[in-house]
Amino acid sequence: MDRNPLLDNIFWHSLNGAHRHWSDGTAQVRRYTQGFSPIIAFADPAQPHLAALAPWCASGEHFYCDGWSGAAPPGWRIEVESTMFRMLWDGQLPAADPAPDALPLRAGHAPQALELATLCKPGPFGIRTIELGDYFGYFDGERLMAMAGERLCAPGLREISGVCTHPDYQGRGLAQQLIAKLLLRHAARGEQSFLHVMRTNPAHQLYLGMGFKDYLESTVRVIVAA
Structure with a gap:
């Protein structure tokens, strides 16, 4: 199946594109604003700049994220890990x-x-x-x-x-x-x-x-x- 760069990182292209006004964050990492689906997306999943989200995240908040498989950075913990199609x-x-x-x-x-x-x-x-x-x-x-x-x-x-x-x-x-x-x-x-x-x-x-x-x-x- 032909690859589509937008679809490959669709969470980012949505949160930083059409849904940007419903999200908070930076040029590297964004989250849906509180009240929407608790999802975080990365411009580059190999570099999850989670620390940059600190102004928009409360202690104890749970989020879903896709495509990132590295270790959790300081201030975050991984609660569940699985795979999806x-x-x-x-x-x-x-x-x-x-x-x-x-x-x-x-x-x-x-x-x-x-x-x-x-x-x-x-x-x-x-x-x-x-x-x-x-x-x-x-x-x-x-x-x-x-x-x-x-x-x-x-x-x-x-x-x-x-x-x-x-x-x-x-x-x-x-x-x-x-x-x-x-x-x-x-x-x-x-x-x-x-x-x-x-x-x-x-x-x-x-x-x-x-x-x-x-x-x-x-x-x-x-x-x-x-």
């Missing part, structure tokens, strides 16, 4: 939107979205994460059954993220329908869809079956500011 869409698009009745998630839905993400753990998620892109969900009354939306982006690239279904509503294909809805929207805008999934997540096989292909596997860490 970055996957690119390479399948057949549906002929029509399979989720026309899915509702856009607005600011008023943020508590419900955070509650579902806290339960299902699709990845780093904050009360303001749904502001990073278009999110859609299925509701049962006031209860959010399933959701999927957009997070990282760079020119020509858009991430599908926050994919989760409440355990009481699994097995109905709700998440797959929401993903397909986003795929169609991205294609209409001329964007290539991608997503992330942990190596240990069974959803990796589901995404392969849907038409995503592995682009790379990278180190992912949860780190804590001392």
